[in-house]
Amino acid sequence: MSKVVIKTAEEIEKCRASCRLAADTLLHVAPSVKPGVTTLELNDIVHGYIVENGAYPSPLNYRGFPKSVCTSVNEVVCHGIPGERPLRDGDIVNIDVTVRLDGFHGDTSATFYVGHPSPEARHLTEVARECLAAGIAAVEPGKRLSAIGEAVEGCAEAAGCSVVRDYVGHGIGREFHEPPQVSHARKRGSGADPRFQPGWVFTIEPMINAGVWQVELLADGWTVVTRDRKLSAQFEHTILVTRDGVEVLTDRGGRLLVGSEDVGVPSEPQLS
Numbered sequence: 298m299s300k301v302v303i304k305t306a307e308e309i310e311k312c313r314a315s316c317r318l319a320a321d322t323l324l325h326v327a328p329s330v331k332p333g334v335t336t337l338e339l340n341d342i343v344h345g346y347i348v349e350n351g352a353y354p355s356p357l358n359y360r361g362f363p364k365s366v367c368t369s370v371n372e373v374v375c376h377g378i379p380g381e382r383p384l385r386d387g388d389i390v391n392i393d394v395t396v397r398l399d400g401f402h403g404d405t406s407a408t409f410y411v412g413h414p415s416p417e418a419r420h421l422t423e424v425a426r427e428c429l430a431a432g433i434a435a436v437e438p439g440k441r442l443s444a445i446g447e448a449v450e451g452c453a454e455a456a457g458c459s460v461v462r463d464y465v466g467h468g469i470g471r472e473f474h475e476p477p478q479v480s481h482a483r484k485r486g487s488g489a490d491p492r493f494q495p496g497w498v499f500t501i502e503p504m505i506n507a508g509v510w511q512v513e514l515l516a517d518g519w520t521v522v523t524r525d526r527k528l529s530a531q532f533e534h535t536i537l538v539t540r541d542g543v544e545v546l547t548d549r550g551g552r553l554l555v556g557s558e559d560v561g562v563p564s565e566p567q568l569s
């Protein structure tokens with residue numbers, strides 16, 4: 298694993314600002330997540346808000362990605378391309394926002410309920426939310442990076458779900474993707490397992506599947522789906538390792554989460 302960038306105090310301030318904007322962008326698009334809206338319309342809302350705030354949507358043209366945000370519906374694990382398909386009552390959709398502000402990237406995502414999803418879809422989504430919380434809780438300076446995968450996979454397994462292994466969290470800052478690679482699954486085999494250090498900034502973004510952990514890449518070259526076409530859900534935060542713990546840079550202060558007005562989420566109050 299190549300060297301992890303330790304951010305300076307000035308760089309951390311810039312990470313805070315880009316992460317704040319990424320979180321605000323999710324809050325801004327949340328009320329529009331309803332049956333009938335297309336993911337292309339959500340893309341345009343996200344794009345407009347980011348640009349109005351003096352930033353650039355990091356995914357746009359990144360390695361050739363064609364849109365400004367990833368929208369991953371139901372069995373889509375990640376990197377779903379916004380398009381003309383309207384969201385339907387009962388869907389779940391992950392909206393993954395990354396912005397570049399003043400030269401620094403901030404990355405966050407949440408899975409939204411569209412109308413009234415099935416109990417299975419809600420269970421998976423709440424497990425994914427808990428898996429992210431477990432991963433964040435596992436981070437403290439001096440502990441090893443593999444603690445995240447231990448915690449996340451333990452949480453998913455206890456709930457009868459599986460963890461995607463092929464896509465990982467990542468360091469972030471001046472680059473969208475920097476070292477380290479952050480596995481959300483248990484460490485299998487040998488390889489570097491560095492200790493967390495104050496000044497590391499990275500994402501934790503577990504993709505949790507209702508069925509098997511294996512995934513497939515669709516012919517468009519971007520869209521990743523579950524091999525068994527069962528549901529997948531994901532939440533993501535960008536975090537900073539501090540001297541005594543972590544700071545969740547994309548924290549929403551307890552706001553947001555679901556796209557419909559009448560689905561309550563115990564852990565985070567509804568958007569007012």
Ligand code: EYF
Pocket residue numbers: 356359360362367376393394395404500502514518519520521533
């Ligand atoms: C098969 C890319 C996509 N990578 C990461 C590049 O928000 C993100 N992670 O949390 C994220 C978003 C995008 C992204 C959009 C495009 N890419 C590289 C390699 C394969 C791939 O899809």
Ligand code: CO
Pocket residue numbers: 393394395404405406502533
């Ligand atoms: Co992301």
